[in-house]
Amino acid sequence: MYNMTFEELSGDYSQERMDSVAKALEEVLTSALPQGCITVGVYEAAKSLNVDPDNVVLCILATDDEDVKDVALQIHFTLIQAFCCENDINILRVNNTRRLAEILGGGGKQSGGEPMDLHCVLVTSPHSTSWKDPALSKVNRFCRESRCMDQWVPIINLPER
Numbered sequence: 001m002y003n004m005t006f007e008e009l010s011g012d013y014s015q016e017r018m019d020s021v022a023k024a025l026e027e028v029l030t031s032a033l034p035q036g037c038i039t040v041g042v043y044e045a046a047k048s049l050n051v052d053p054d055n056v057v058l059c060i061l062a063t064d065d066e067d068v069k070d071v072a073l074q075i076h077f078t079l080i081q082a083f084c085c086e087n088d089i090n091i092l093r094v095n096n097t098r099r100l101a102e103i104l105g106g107g108g109k110q111s112g113g114e115p116m117d118l119h120c121v122l123v124t125s126p127h128s129t130s131w132k133d134p135a136l137s138k139v140n141r142f143c144r145e146s147r148c149m150d151q152w153v154p155i156i157n158l159p160e161r
Contacts, residue, residue, distance in 0.1 A: 021142045022156050025092065027135035028058065028123060029103050037124045038104065041117035042076045048122055049080070053087045057136060058123040058143075061153070062094040073119060080120060081153055090143035091153050099158040 032038050039048045049056060061077050068074075084091045094100055097118045104118070123136075146154035 017142075018156060019159070021139060022158055024135040024138040024142075025060075025094075025156060026103055026158070028133060028139055029100075029121075031133060031135070032123045033104060035126050037126055039122040039124065040104065040120075042073070042080070042120045043117075045080065045120040045122045046076075048124070049083055049087075049089075052124075053083070053089065055124045056084075056087075056089050056122050057125050058139060059084045059089050059091045060094055060100075060121040060123070061091065062097045062100050062118050062121065064095070064097050067097075067119070076120070085152065090140050092139070092143065093153050093155040094158055095155060096158040096160070099160060102161070103158070 029038065039045050045059070059080065061080065063073075081091055083089075100118050100121070101116065104116075104121070143154065146152075
């Protein structure tokens, strides 16, 4: 395994790597969505984590600038992060909920026109198969490598399209 130097983790290499992981995350979400392997919403995610944590392959916590001051949301995030760490579930923080809404379709609206709670998104594994997705492997590897550098919840910027 290649060990990265500090210089490689900063600067251009780091930006290229982040862009690559953001693209892989987008691929994971777009492939999981039609399979019904996406759970959206803080409360829905908590219920899913409680019922079947072994089926969750990735937890995405999403915020925008105004969410940083939402104490209740930050408490929910802390609890979800603790649960995911305890159950070996990879976690990513995404800082562009509008782009996340575009990726998940519907522009962030539910069928009744209500806004979706995109603050927490779980990706689950299809029950019928063992999901071997190269994009998911790339995201999971990034999460593992980040933990080795004491970044337990790495932040990804989803670029606008």
